[in-house]
Amino acid sequence: MKRMLTIFAVFSLALMCGYKLGKESAHKSVKSNPPTPSLFSDSVVARTETPSWQKAFANIAKRAEPAVVHIRAVRVVADPFEQLLHEFFGEPLPRREGIGSGFIFRNDGYILTNFHVIEGARNIRIGLHDKTELTATTVGADPWLDLAVLKVNTNKLLPTLEFGDSDAVEVGDWAIAIGNPFGLGQTVTIGFINAKEREFESVEGRRSVHSYIQTSALINPGNSGGPLLDLNGRVIGINTFIYNPAGERFGIGIGFAIPINTVKALLDRLMRGGIVEHAYLGVVVESADKPEVARYGIKPREGALILKVHPQSPAANAGIQAGDIIIRFNGKPIHSGINLIREVWIAEPYSEAVIELLRNEQLLKIKVRLGRAQM
Structure with a gap:
C-alpha cells in the first residue's frame, strides 16, 4: 500500500510539472508568433496596395485611349439587278457598314489604320474618344501591305500616339492592344509578344508579304487598324488579323500586328496621296x-x-x-x-x-x- 502511494505521488508531481511547462511554452509561443489576422481585419486592409505594374497598365491606357479612334466604313453592296433598279428607278442601293479602329499619329488629324478596314467605302466616319464624330477622307493607301492614312478636319489639336521601335521588341515583352471589338467601344487588352517575324503566304485571301508580330493581347473583329503598344505607351504594331483554327470570327489569343517599322518605312509614300507604288x-x-x-x-x-x-x-x-x-x-x-x-x-x-x-x-x-x- 505504501509503495502504491509513493508511485501515485510521483505521477501527480510529473503531471503538474508538465502542465506548468506546457503553459509557459504556450505563453512564449503566443508572444513570439502572433495569430494570423483574419482576411477582413483592419491590419490586412491597411497593408493592401495596388501593385506598381498594375498602375503602369492603367496609366498607359489613360494616356493612349484619347488617341485611338473608332472607324465606321459604309460600303455600297449591290448585285447587277439592284444596280439596274437604282439607275432606272432611283431605288436606293443596299449598304453595309464595317467597323474598325485606328490611331492618330499627327495632331492635325492624320490617322493610321488597315486598308481592309476602309476598302471600297463610300463614307468613312471617325469616332473620337470624346464622342465627337467626324467625316474622314483617304489620303493614301497600300492595298498590298494593308495600310491606309486617313484625315479628319478639326479646329482643335488632337491627342497622338508616338511610334516605337518594333525591331527592339523581344519575345516575352508585355503588349497592350486598344480598339473597338465588335463595335462595343474602346477596349483595352493585355498580353505578351509571343513571336516575331511570323510569315504567311496569304491572309484572308490576300497575298501577304509582311513579317508579323504575334501577340496574346486579345484581338477581335473591330480591332483591325488599332495600335499594339509597349510599356512606354508607344506603338509597336498595327493590329491586323486573328488566327482561329475553328474558323470562328473571334479571337482566341493568337493575333498578328504589322510591325511599326514597316509602316514608318512607307509613311512618306502614304502621305503623298493615292495608291502606293512598289x-x-x-x-x-x-x-x-x-x-x-x-x-x-x-x-x-x-x-x-x-x-x-x-x-x-x-x-x-x-x-x-x-x-x-x-x-x-x-x-x-x-x-x-x-x-x-x-x-x-x-x-x-x-x-x-x-x-x-x-x-x-x-x-x-x-x-x-x-x-x-x-x-
Whole structure:
C-alpha cells in the first residue's frame, strides 16, 4: 500500500510539472508568433496596395485611349439587278457598314489604320474618344501591305500616339492592344509578344508579304487598324488579323500586328496621296532554309533562293541567275523569300539597290536598278 502511494505521488508531481511547462511554452509561443489576422481585419486592409505594374497598365491606357479612334466604313453592296433598279428607278442601293479602329499619329488629324478596314467605302466616319464624330477622307493607301492614312478636319489639336521601335521588341515583352471589338467601344487588352517575324503566304485571301508580330493581347473583329503598344505607351504594331483554327470570327489569343517599322518605312509614300507604288525586281523566290532546296544541290540556309529570273527584268539586267541565294538587300539580312519580297516592295521604284548573294558558295555584290511593279 505504501509503495502504491509513493508511485501515485510521483505521477501527480510529473503531471503538474508538465502542465506548468506546457503553459509557459504556450505563453512564449503566443508572444513570439502572433495569430494570423483574419482576411477582413483592419491590419490586412491597411497593408493592401495596388501593385506598381498594375498602375503602369492603367496609366498607359489613360494616356493612349484619347488617341485611338473608332472607324465606321459604309460600303455600297449591290448585285447587277439592284444596280439596274437604282439607275432606272432611283431605288436606293443596299449598304453595309464595317467597323474598325485606328490611331492618330499627327495632331492635325492624320490617322493610321488597315486598308481592309476602309476598302471600297463610300463614307468613312471617325469616332473620337470624346464622342465627337467626324467625316474622314483617304489620303493614301497600300492595298498590298494593308495600310491606309486617313484625315479628319478639326479646329482643335488632337491627342497622338508616338511610334516605337518594333525591331527592339523581344519575345516575352508585355503588349497592350486598344480598339473597338465588335463595335462595343474602346477596349483595352493585355498580353505578351509571343513571336516575331511570323510569315504567311496569304491572309484572308490576300497575298501577304509582311513579317508579323504575334501577340496574346486579345484581338477581335473591330480591332483591325488599332495600335499594339509597349510599356512606354508607344506603338509597336498595327493590329491586323486573328488566327482561329475553328474558323470562328473571334479571337482566341493568337493575333498578328504589322510591325511599326514597316509602316514608318512607307509613311512618306502614304502621305503623298493615292495608291502606293512598289518596286519590282523580277524574280521568283523560295526560302533557302527549306529542306526541299536540296534538290537544287544547295545546302539549306537563311536567304532567298532564286527559282526563276524574268527576262528583261531588273534582276536579269543585273546578271542575277536562277540558283543564286540572296542574303542581303540594301544592307539588311534576308531570312526568307517573303522577307526579300517585302524589302523590295518597301524600296522606292526606280531606286538603286545593292544585293549580296551566294553563287556556288562565292559571295557576290551586285547593284540593281529596280523597276516599278504593275499592280
